[in-house]
Amino acid sequence: MSGKRRRRRAARRRNDKERIQINILPKHVMFVLCFLCGVIMFVSYRFPAYMQPVKNVIDMVVFPMQRGINHIGTRISDSFRRFEDLEDLRKENEELRAQIEDLTAKSQMTNQDRYELDALRKLYELDGKYTDYPKVAARIIARESNGWYRSFTLDKGSNDGIKKNMNVIAGNGLVGIVSDVRKSTCIVRAIIDDNSSVSGMFSSSGDTCIVTGNMNSLKNDGIIPVSMISMNASVINNEEVVVSHISDRYLPGILIGYVKDVYVDSSNMTKAAVLVPAVDFEHLDEVLVITVLKETEE
Amino acid sequence: MIRAIVYLIEIFVCFILQTSVFSYFSLSGVVPDCILILVISVAYMGGQNKAIIVGFLSGLLLDIMSGGIIGLCPLIYMGVAYLAGYSNKVFDAHDYIIPNALVFVGEVVYSVAYYCGTFLLMGKTGLFGYMANTIIPRVIYTLIVGLFMYPLFLLLEKLISFTGGVADDN
Numbered sequence: 118m119s120g121k122r123r124r125r126r127a128a129r130r131r132n133d134k135e136r137i138q139i140n141i142l143p144k145h146v147m148f149v150l151c152f153l154c155g156v157i158m159f160v161s162y163r164f165p166a167y168m169q170p171v172k173n174v175i176d177m178v179v180f181p182m183q184r185g186i187n188h189i190g191t192r193i194s195d196s197f198r199r200f201e202d203l204e205d206l207r208k209e210n211e212e213l214r215a216q217i218e219d220l221t222a223k224s225q226m227t228n229q230d231r232y233e234l235d236a237l238r239k240l241y242e243l244d245g246k247y248t249d250y251p252k253v254a255a256r257i258i259a260r261e262s263n264g265w266y267r268s269f270t271l272d273k274g275s276n277d278g279i280k281k282n283m284n285v286i287a288g289n290g291l292v293g294i295v296s297d298v299r300k301s302t303c304i305v306r307a308i309i310d311d312n313s314s315v316s317g318m319f320s321s322s323g324d325t326c327i328v329t330g331n332m333n334s335l336k337n338d339g340i341i342p343v344s345m346i347s348m349n350a351s352v353i354n355n356e357e358v359v360v361s362h363i364s365d366r367y368l369p370g371i372l373i374g375y376v377k378d379v380y381v382d383s384s385n386m387t388k389a390a391v392l393v394p395a396v397d398f399e400h401l402d403e404v405l406v407i408t409v410l411k412e413t414e415e
Numbered sequence: 416m417i418r419a420i421v422y423l424i425e426i427f428v429c430f431i432l433q434t435s436v437f438s439y440f441s442l443s444g445v446v447p448d449c450i451l452i453l454v455i456s457v458a459y460m461g462g463q464n465k466a467i468i469v470g471f472l473s474g475l476l477l478d479i480m481s482g483g484i485i486g487l488c489p490l491i492y493m494g495v496a497y498l499a500g501y502s503n504k505v506f507d508a509h510d511y512i513i514p515n516a517l518v519f520v521g522e523v524v525y526s527v528a529y530y531c532g533t534f535l536l537m538g539k540t541g542l543f544g545y546m547a548n549t550i551i552p553r554v555i556y557t558l559i560v561g562l563f564m565y566p567l568f569l570l571l572e573k574l575i576s577f578t579g580g581v582a583d584d585n
Contacts, residue, residue, distance in 0.1 A: 141464060143462075143463035143464050143467060143497060143500060144497075146463075146464050146467050146468070147463075147467055147493060147497050150467060150468075150471045150489070150493055151490065151493065153471075154471070154486045154489050154490045154493070155486070157475070157485050157486045157489075158484060158485065158486030158487070161484050161485040161486065162484050168479070168485065171479065172479055175476065175479055175480065176480075179430070179431070179480060182431055182435070183431065183434065183435045186431065186435040186436055187435060190435070190436065190439045193439075194439055258435065259434040259435045259438065259480075260434070260438050268481065268482065270434075270480070296482055296483070297482035297483070304481070304482040306482075311534065311537065311539060312537070332545075332548065332549070333541070333544040333545065333548050336443070336444060336548045336549075399444070
């Protein structure tokens with residue numbers, strides 16, 4: 118008798134449990150989580166520092182995996198490329214040899230010029246302008262996780278001395294700026310990202326301009342727009358654009374790219390143009406982080 | 416309990432796939448949205464509640480790792496999960512057309528919503544440019560990957576319910 122009652126009670130409990138489960142309506146879950154989302158959005162916007170520990174913890178879990186996969190992936194793609202590129206390399210080798218001869222001749226001439234320049238610069242006490250910035254090499258381990266932003270994750274973080282707003286270069290061109298730092302990784306926002314704009318300067322004339330990122334035009338033609346060029350500026354095609362001195366976060370003198378197709382923009386007050394970035398963003402693998410901040414320089 | 420652990424692992428694997436692995440196979444600069452495939456699959460197989468939670472967690476992970484404001488991705492994933500969850504009523508393990516169609520529609524909804532939530536608010540009109548360059552390649556790529564990923568999720572789901580997942584109710 119008691120056994121039967123116990124069984125019945127157990128069954129009733131099970132029923133209760135099921136009923137409670139059914140009672141949680143999706144719209145209630147949705148409502149609560151939406152509210153939570155709103156709170157998180159507000160906190161991450163207003164008080165980014167509070168999210169930092171969370172970011173670090175998740176980073177600690179994800180980072181080793183990303184680095185491992187990156188290691189394997191690079192090796193595999195390298196081994197594929199080795200077979201594919203053999204012919205190309207041979208051809209390229211010949212071209213490069215010809216170029217080396219050409220360049221050695223030129224470099225001798227440039228060397229002479231440089232001695233002269235150094236002497237003149239000393240004369241004018243113009244040093245400090247072309248100082249070599251200290252750099253840290255880093256490897257890209259993940260990129261644009263949602264397909265919209267041109268940003269990527271590097272395998273160096275605050276443990277390696279990386280700070281927010283440090284400049285990132287590859288080869289000799291500007292790649293972007295460190296926008297977020299964790300313990301062992303950091304996030305770099307590329308200059309071709311839609312959110313980015315850099316104050317640039319034409320290296321020959323010193324006229325300034327604004328280089329803004331635009332994913333659409335980059336994808337179509339490999340270019341990004343340049344605006345706010347003074348009407349009086351004389352700009353020739355393929356002129357170098359470097360970071361200007363008035364830029365607040367980017368270090369002056371870093372090459373951004375080469376300008377072309379200058380036209381008067383719709384306001385009739387300034388000129389605009391397009392710019393071919395000096396860095397090939399599609400095939401970026403290793404980059405250099407400049408460990409000097411603009412603020413400390415001033 | 417088993418189900419929760421399996422879902423967490425699935426979220427994690429999808430995240431790693433999307434950010435690290437597929438960047439080696441990116442076509443015209445886009446990577447497939449593995450997490451959306453997971454969310455849709457869970458919505459179709461398990462219903463709204465589970466899908467909303469999975470969408471919330473995976474969106475959170477994505478946003479935290481990509482830097483910037485956290486909260487938009489989970490919001491959109493949850494919305495997609497909520498809508499897609501209605502299809503659970505017609506769930507049939509042998510049907511591959513409905514989930515893949517849902518992946519297609521879900522990715523379009525996600526992309527347009529994401530565009531509205533970020534680019535439109537930044538004043539970048541020109542939806543058609545983004546449509547042609549980002550959204551359409553992404554939708555197609557996601558759909559193709561989804562054809563292969565959905566059966567895997569289905570298999571896992573069957574395994575869970577086989578190993579006693581029926582008793583636990585997450």
